[in-house]
Amino acid sequence: MEFTAKQIADFIGGRVEGDEQAKVNTFAKIEEGKEGAITFLSNPKYTHFIYETKASVVLINDDVVLEHPVTATLIRVPNAYECVAKLMQMYAASLPKKKGVDPLAFISKTAEIGEDVYIGPFTYVGDGVKIGKGSMIYPHVTIYDGCQIGQNVTIHAGAVIGADGFGFAPSQEGYDKIPQMGIVVIEDNVEIGANTCVDRSTMGQTVIHKGVKLDNLIQVAHNCEIGENTVMSAQVGMAGSTKVGAWCMVGGQAGFSGHITIADKTFIGAQSGVISNTKGNGEQLIGAPAIDPKVFFKAQAVMKKLPDMYRELGALRKEIEELKKNK
Amino acid sequence: MEFTAKQIADFIGGRVEGDEQAKVNTFAKIEEGKEGAITFLSNPKYTHFIYETKASVVLINDDVVLEHPVTATLIRVPNAYECVAKLMQMYAASLPKKKGVDPLAFISKTAEIGEDVYIGPFTYVGDGVKIGKGSMIYPHVTIYDGCQIGQNVTIHAGAVIGADGFGFAPSQEGYDKIPQMGIVVIEDNVEIGANTCVDRSTMGQTVIHKGVKLDNLIQVAHNCEIGENTVMSAQVGMAGSTKVGAWCMVGGQAGFSGHITIADKTFIGAQSGVISNTKGNGEQLIGAPAIDPKVFFKAQAVMKKLPDMYRELGALRKEIEELKKNK
Amino acid sequence: MEFTAKQIADFIGGRVEGDEQAKVNTFAKIEEGKEGAITFLSNPKYTHFIYETKASVVLINDDVVLEHPVTATLIRVPNAYECVAKLMQMYAASLPKKKGVDPLAFISKTAEIGEDVYIGPFTYVGDGVKIGKGSMIYPHVTIYDGCQIGQNVTIHAGAVIGADGFGFAPSQEGYDKIPQMGIVVIEDNVEIGANTCVDRSTMGQTVIHKGVKLDNLIQVAHNCEIGENTVMSAQVGMAGSTKVGAWCMVGGQAGFSGHITIADKTFIGAQSGVISNTKGNGEQLIGAPAIDPKVFFKAQAVMKKLPDMYRELGALRKEIEELKKNK
Numbered sequence: 001m002e003f004t005a006k007q008i009a010d011f012i013g014g015r016v017e018g019d020e021q022a023k024v025n026t027f028a029k030i031e032e033g034k035e036g037a038i039t040f041l042s043n044p045k046y047t048h049f050i051y052e053t054k055a056s057v058v059l060i061n062d063d064v065v066l067e068h069p070v071t072a073t074l075i076r077v078p079n080a081y082e083c084v085a086k087l088m089q090m091y092a093a094s095l096p097k098k099k100g101v102d103p104l105a106f107i108s109k110t111a112e113i114g115e116d117v118y119i120g121p122f123t124y125v126g127d128g129v130k131i132g133k134g135s136m137i138y139p140h141v142t143i144y145d146g147c148q149i150g151q152n153v154t155i156h157a158g159a160v161i162g163a164d165g166f167g168f169a170p171s172q173e174g175y176d177k178i179p180q181m182g183i184v185v186i187e188d189n190v191e192i193g194a195n196t197c198v199d200r201s202t203m204g205q206t207v208i209h210k211g212v213k214l215d216n217l218i219q220v221a222h223n224c225e226i227g228e229n230t231v232m233s234a235q236v237g238m239a240g241s242t243k244v245g246a247w248c249m250v251g252g253q254a255g256f257s258g259h260i261t262i263a264d265k266t267f268i269g270a271q272s273g274v275i276s277n278t279k280g281n282g283e284q285l286i287g288a289p290a291i292d293p294k295v296f297f298k299a300q301a302v303m304k305k306l307p308d309m310y311r312e313l314g315a316l317r318k319e320i321e322e323l324k325k326n327k
Numbered sequence: 328m329e330f331t332a333k334q335i336a337d338f339i340g341g342r343v344e345g346d347e348q349a350k351v352n353t354f355a356k357i358e359e360g361k362e363g364a365i366t367f368l369s370n371p372k373y374t375h376f377i378y379e380t381k382a383s384v385v386l387i388n389d390d391v392v393l394e395h396p397v398t399a400t401l402i403r404v405p406n407a408y409e410c411v412a413k414l415m416q417m418y419a420a421s422l423p424k425k426k427g428v429d430p431l432a433f434i435s436k437t438a439e440i441g442e443d444v445y446i447g448p449f450t451y452v453g454d455g456v457k458i459g460k461g462s463m464i465y466p467h468v469t470i471y472d473g474c475q476i477g478q479n480v481t482i483h484a485g486a487v488i489g490a491d492g493f494g495f496a497p498s499q500e501g502y503d504k505i506p507q508m509g510i511v512v513i514e515d516n517v518e519i520g521a522n523t524c525v526d527r528s529t530m531g532q533t534v535i536h537k538g539v540k541l542d543n544l545i546q547v548a549h550n551c552e553i554g555e556n557t558v559m560s561a562q563v564g565m566a567g568s569t570k571v572g573a574w575c576m577v578g579g580q581a582g583f584s585g586h587i588t589i590a591d592k593t594f595i596g597a598q599s600g601v602i603s604n605t606k607g608n609g610e611q612l613i614g615a616p617a618i619d620p621k622v623f624f625k626a627q628a629v630m631k632k633l634p635d636m637y638r639e640l641g642a643l644r645k646e647i648e649e650l651k652k653n654k
Numbered sequence: 655m656e657f658t659a660k661q662i663a664d665f666i667g668g669r670v671e672g673d674e675q676a677k678v679n680t681f682a683k684i685e686e687g688k689e690g691a692i693t694f695l696s697n698p699k700y701t702h703f704i705y706e707t708k709a710s711v712v713l714i715n716d717d718v719v720l721e722h723p724v725t726a727t728l729i730r731v732p733n734a735y736e737c738v739a740k741l742m743q744m745y746a747a748s749l750p751k752k753k754g755v756d757p758l759a760f761i762s763k764t765a766e767i768g769e770d771v772y773i774g775p776f777t778y779v780g781d782g783v784k785i786g787k788g789s790m791i792y793p794h795v796t797i798y799d800g801c802q803i804g805q806n807v808t809i810h811a812g813a814v815i816g817a818d819g820f821g822f823a824p825s826q827e828g829y830d831k832i833p834q835m836g837i838v839v840i841e842d843n844v845e846i847g848a849n850t851c852v853d854r855s856t857m858g859q860t861v862i863h864k865g866v867k868l869d870n871l872i873q874v875a876h877n878c879e880i881g882e883n884t885v886m887s888a889q890v891g892m893a894g895s896t897k898v899g900a901w902c903m904v905g906g907q908a909g910f911s912g913h914i915t916i917a918d919k920t921f922i923g924a925q926s927g928v929i930s931n932t933k934g935n936g937e938q939l940i941g942a943p944a945i946d947p948k949v950f951f952k953a954q955a956v957m958k959k960l961p962d963m964y965r966e967l968g969a970l971r972k973e974i975e976e977l978k979k980n981k
Contacts, residue, residue, distance in 0.1 A: 027835055027857040029877070039857075043913070085823045085832045088857075092833035104760055106431055106448040106466070121760040122449050122776050122794075124466040124484070138817070139760070139778040139796050140449075142466050142484035142521075154831075156817040157778070157796035158849065160521035163465070163483040166542040166560065169412045174516060174538035174556045177481075178412045179419035181354060189828060194796075194814035194851045195485065195871075197521045197543040197561075203354040203366075203415075211828035215820040216851040216873050217522075217891075219543050219561040219579070223356070229828045233820065234851075234873040235891045235909075237544075237562045237579045239597070252873070252891045253909045255562075255580045255598055259370070270893070271909055271927045271942050273598045288598050295631050302633040304949050306956040312640055313966055319647050320973050433758055433775040433793070449776045451793040451811070467776075469793050469811035469848075487848035490792070490810040493869040493887065496739045501843060501865035501883045504808075505739045506746035508681060522812065524848045524870040524888075530681040530693075530742075544849075546870050546888040546906070550683070564871075564889045564906045566924070582889075582907045582925055586697070600925045615925050622958050629960040639967055646974050 001025060001094070005057045005073045008038065012083045014059070018073030022056045027088060030055065033072070042081035059083050098136065114151065126162070132188065144200060150188035150210065158195040161186065165199040165206075165222020165240060178202060180222060187211075193218065193234065209246070227264060255288075269293060328352060328421070332384050332400045335365065338417075339410045341386070345400030349383045354415060357382065360399070369408035386410050425463065441478065453489070459515065471527060477515035477537065485522040488513065492526040492533075492549020492567065505529060507549060514538075520545065520561065536573070554591060582615075596620060655679060655748070659711045659727045662692065666737045668713070672727030676710045681742060684709065687726070696735035713737050752790065768805065780816070786842065798854060804842035804864065812849040815840065819853040819860075819876020819894060832856060834876060841865075847872065847888065863900070881918060909942075923947060 006020040028037035030046055033055025040059035041050050050058060051068050058072045059080040077083045097118070101107060104121035111125045114133030119125065123141045131137065132151035141155050144162030155161070162184045168175035182201030186208045192198070193216035198206060201223040208220070211229040219237040220226065226238075227246030236250050239258035244250070248262060251270030256262070260274065265281045268274060273288030287296040302309075333347040355364035357373055360382025367386035368377050377385060378395050385399045386407040404410045424445070428434060431448035438452045441460030446452065450468045458464065459478035468482050471489030482488065489511045495502035509528030513535045519525070520543035525533060528550040535547070538556040546564040547553065553565075554573030563577050566585035571577070575589060578597030583589070587601065592608045595601060600615030614623040629636075660674040682691035684700055687709025694713035695704050704712060705722050712726045713734040731737045751772070755761060758775035765779045768787030773779065777795045785791065786805035795809050798816030809815065816838045822829035836855030840862045846852070847870035852860060855877040862874070865883040873891040874880065880892075881900030890904050893912035898904070902916060905924030910916070914928065919935045922928060927942030941950040956963075 029855075029858040032858045045913070082823060085830070088833045088835060089830065092835065102760075106429075121778050122467070124448050138798075140467060140485075140776070140794060140812075140814075144465075144484070154818075157798070157814045158467075158485055158522065158794075158812055158851075160467075160484045160543070163521040163543065164481075164518075166520065166540070168518075168540055168558065169409060175540055175558065176412070176416065177518070179415045181415060181419065191818075191822075191831070193820065194817040194853075195522050195544075195812065195849050197485075199521075199543070201356075204356045204359045213820070213822055213829055215875075216814075216817065216853070217544060217849075217871060221542075221561065231822065231829065233893065234875065235562065235889065239560065239579055252893055253580070253907070257597065259372070270911065289627060291631060299630050299633040300943060302637045303953050304945060305637065306633075306953040306960075309637060309640055310956045310959065310963060312644065313963055313970070316640070316643055316647060316970055317966070319651070320970060320977070323647070323650055323977055324973070433756075449794070451775050467794060467812075471792075471811070485794075485812055485849065487794075487811045487870070490848040490870065491808075491845075493847065493867070495845075495867055495885065496736060502867055502885065503739070503743065504845070506742045508742060508746065522849050522871075524812075526848075526870070528683075531683045531686045544871060548869075548888065562889065566887065566906055580907070584924065586699070616954060618958060626957050626960040629964045632964065633960075636964060636967055639971070643967070643970055643974060646978070650974070650977055 001091075005075060008057065008087065009075045012075075012077060012086060014075040014077040014083065016073060016075055018070075020073075022073040024057050027084070027091075028055055030058065033058075038084075038087070040080040040084040042084075102139075108145075120157070138194075144184075147184040147186070147200065149186045150190065152189050153186055154191040155186075156192060156194040156196075156216070159192050160195075160197045161192075162200040163197060165202055167202050167222065167240075182206065182222070184208070190214075196220075199224075215252070221258070233270065251286075269296075328418075332402060335384065335414065336402045339402075339404060339413060341402040341404040341410065343400060343402055345397075347400075349400040351384050354411070354418075355382055357385065360385075365411075365414070367407040367411040369411075386414075429466075435472075447484070465521075471511075474511040474513070474527065476513045477517065479516050480513055481518040482513075483519060483521040483523075483543070486519050487522075487524045488519070489527040490524060492529055494529050494549065494567075509533065509549070511535070517541075523547075526551075542579070548585070560597065578613075596623075655745075659729060662711070662741065663729045666729075666731060666740060668729040668731040668737065670727060670729055672724075674727075676727040678711050681738070681745075682709055684712065687712075692738075692741070694734040694738040696733075696738075756793075762799075774811070792848075798838075801838040801840070801854065803840045804844065806843050807840055808845040809840075810846060810848040810850075810870070813846050814849075814851045815846070816854040817851060819856055821856050821876065821894075836860065836876070838862070844868075850874075853878075869906070875912070887924065905940075923950075 002025045005022040009016045024038040030039045030049040033039045033053035037055045038057040039055040101119040102121045105119045105123045107125045108127045110127045111129040118136045120139035126145035128146045131149040135153040138157040140157045142160045147162040164180040167178035184206045187210035191213045196218040198220040199222045207225045209228045213231045215234040221240040223241040225243040230248040232250040233252035235253045237255045241259045242256045244262040245264035248266045250268045254272040257275040267284045269286030272290040274290045286293045329352045332349040351365040357366045357376040360366045360380035364382045365384040366382040428446040429448045432446045432450045434452045435454045437454045438456040445463045447466035453472035455473045458476040462480040465484040467484045469487045474489040491507040494505035511533045514537035518540045523545040525547040526549045534552045536555045540558045542561040548567040550568040552570040557575040559577040560579035562580045564582045568586045569583045571589045572591035575593045577595045581599040584602040594611045596613030599617040601617045613620045656679045659676040663670045678692040684693045684703040687693045687707035691709045692711040693709040755773040756775045759773045759777045761779045762781045764781045765783040772790045774793035780799035782800045785803045789807040792811040794811045796814045801816040818834040821832035836858045838860045841864035845867045850872040852874040853876045861879045863882045867885045869888040875894040877895040879897040884902040886904040887906035889907045891909045895913045896910045898916040899918035902920045904922045908926040911929045921938045923940030926944040928944045940947045
């Protein structure tokens with residue numbers, strides 16, 4: 001498939017600066033552009049690459065003023081990043097999609113698999129599992145008995161859905177297992193990253209609501225609930241029974257204590273430790289325990305001066321004692 | 328299976344308040360109770376749910392005083408949480424248990440598998456591995472050559488037992504691999520969570536002692552040792568050769584430096600970083616580096632005021648200079 | 655295979671103290687030494703074990719002065735740890751190596767597998783994947799379409815190479831997936847730990863350069879690049895488009911923000927959070943946000959005194975007001 005700069009500009013409503021007949025047949029990062037590639041400039045940090053890129057066409061925001069001439073043909077658009085995403089989506093949609101249940105998958109006889117589902121080799125689908133239409137389950141996924149997967153869900157390799165929640169009752173001799181009799185429910189349009197774990201609930205359901213996106217290596221404990229369209233970066237951990245609201249964003253390696261509730265549209269910084277309920281929509285939190293980012297970063301800046309402050313405190317104390325004596 | 332409130336009360340030694348003939352056939356969380364379900368009230372935060380639950384029967388502590396009438400039948404017991412756990416264990420024990428080696432598992436000819444073991448599809452059991460009787464190895468587990476698994480061990484999907492420890496010797500050109508020639512020994516009654524990794528030792532054994540419970544996505548490095556009945560939450564990481572004592576509890580995402588020893592009954596908070604030996608039984612630690620929780624939380628509370636403190640220090644300095652001048 | 659102390663000493667250029675004919679046929683840690691084992695003393699913390707070890711032969715540094723007689727035969731060498739590593743490498747090289755593609759692996763017809771490659775059961779090798787000669791791919795690895803693996807690469811069980819990067823564009827109704835059309839390139843002599851994830855790039859390549867060693871449960875996001883011979887401990891997380899230089903060492907559970915660049919030979923402590931570019935070769939960083947370790951540890955030491963400092967500040971304020979009044 002090959003397109004000219006003009007064809008692309010017409011399709012996305014952009015304006016060509018340079019050779020309208022410049023041809024492209026692939027995508028590239030601006031620093032790796034080569035002949036025949038279309039690329040984009042969105043992050044101002046990368047502006048210098050536009051003068052040296054070998055890409056044939058560059059999508060660029062209307063308002064970027066270039067200081068030197070460029071050899072690439074430009075397509076001016078209001079939002080270059082959005083446009084390249086749109087082009088990639090269009091291109092990806094034109095590619096053949098993986099489909100069907102691979103003969104090397106294990107599918108329980110009592111599982112129900114929807115239409116147009118892809119299930120990769122070595123994926124395990126337990127008893128009573130339901131998978132909605134259009135979902136893509138990559139190789140090596142494990143879906144324990146009874147879990148329910150919605151439509152257009154994507155689950156990447158190695159993810160484990162529905163393993164036992166971590167529940168034990170202490171006894172004299174050790175710990176007795178508390179049976180984990182609930183399930184996991186994953187609603188429509190969810191994406192779950194590689195090697196991420198979502199545990200079944202003790203009773204009832206662990207629920208991942210529609211549109212949620214979970215990155216790799218995340219832990220969602222038993223009885224948790226994640227609201228619609230919430231996004232979590234890699235290695236986040238949620239302890240048991242915690243509920244995160246809708247449209248939240250959670251940075252990588254952040255952790256949540258158990259039995260807490262996070263309001264909608266909460267933004268939680270990477271590596272934070274959230275240990276209590278949050279209230280406000282739109283709240284931002286960072287640190288462990290997590291606090292207002294402005295307070296956090298100011299305090300962190302002063303942290304480095306702590307030893308000096310400690311010494312200064314001692315000096316002031318001495319001087320005051322001196323002053324008091326000489327009064 | 329259906330039971331009356333009276334039958335259950337007799338079985339667990341409780342006292343019925345309400346309809347002795349109320350029938351239940353399933354478990355539910357109190358906030359999701361429905362007709363025919365038995366639930367429990369243990370966490371005082373959830374007390375308000377008892378007035379609106381649709382569950383038929385609620386297990387409740389003897390000492391809880393209710394302020395309004397409830398429609399559910401109550402069973403009064405000394406410890407509702409323990410009782411529901413016991414009922415669930417009894418119920419789970421009555422269900423058919425997965426058993427046998429799935430034909431889609433890979434079992435080395437030199438592996439020894441005990442009686443009544445379950446091994447799921449796509450699980451890999453290497454040369455010379457031993458698995459004790461009654462153990463349940465879920466799908467997609469990898470057990471490398473020579474590792475030894477005790478009796479009644481549960482290993483969840485995707486766990487990796489016995490991969491090479493992370494040992495390399497620097498050279499001029501890069502790093503040379505140090506062969507990892509030891510094994511992993513997992514004793515009886517251990518539970519290992521999904522996608523957790525326990526590395527084989529360089530020489531000798533990495534040992535998980537009996538009754539240990541490891542949650543998901545945990546890293547146990549080569550030559551580590553975890554004492555009896557210690558419990559670790561998800562995403563904990565142990566660096567090489569570290570020994571954690573018996574009956575410890577470790578919160579999620581905590582980390583341990585290598586070559587340190589943690590005393591029995593140590594309680595380590597989530598996200599802590601433990602970098603040195605600990606002494607006392609019953610010690611509590613939190614933070615990174617980990618310290619006494621009382622000190623930690625007090626310091627964290629003051630943290631937010633650090634910028635103010637810094638300004639105040641400067642102000643005091645000026646005022647003292649002024650006082651000294653005017654003396 | 656059995657060797658005498660003299661044979662070993664001759665081979666590694668050491669000097670025997672004790673019985674030159676002492677025979678060994680296995681390796682052991684010094685605290686677990688038994689008859690017929692060779693062990694080593696390298697960490698001074700373990701010196702006391704040499705007086706009680708039952709090992710037949712102990713490799714020990716030339717400069718260690720022993721205070722009591724020992725029963726084991728000693729081999730004196732300049733660096734005991736290096737020598738034992740060398741012996742283990744020699745021994746490991748003499749053992750039969752796993753080789754060949756297991757019939758239970760899934761290999762796409764369009765994949766290219768080099769000579770002397772081992773691919774374990776249940777490993778998935780997608781379309782267009784290339785694996786260089788001598789590489790060892792353990793069971794349960796997933797290599798997505800198009801990814802390229804160099805020569806003598808080791809990938810441990812459960813690792814996922816080339817899952818989609820975490821890229822979504824917000825819309826009114828939720829998030830639209832940004833297709834991840836790039837690949838992962840893993841160069842020669844890389845080792846990748848169990849359940850580690852390396853995501854494919856949005857366009858272009860996520861690159862792990864030659865000689866890199868990644869421990870278990872690490873997350874490498876899309877478009878990242880890791881320089882030659884860099885070593886990362888378990889559970890490290892890298893956000894998208896971050897570049898880590900060559901010969902860096904990264905402690906366990908550390909995290910990197912996206913779109914930053916880390917200089918060569920940077921040493922990053924465990925659990926650090928690196929949020930901006932670093933400059934200097936040989937720089938050391940720890941903490942979150944990561945700072946100079948000297949500053950960090952001094953500040954942490956003072957941290958505990960923060961509540962006292964806060965009280966003292968208030969006291970000083972009062973005394974100064976008093977002094978000002980009485981002036």
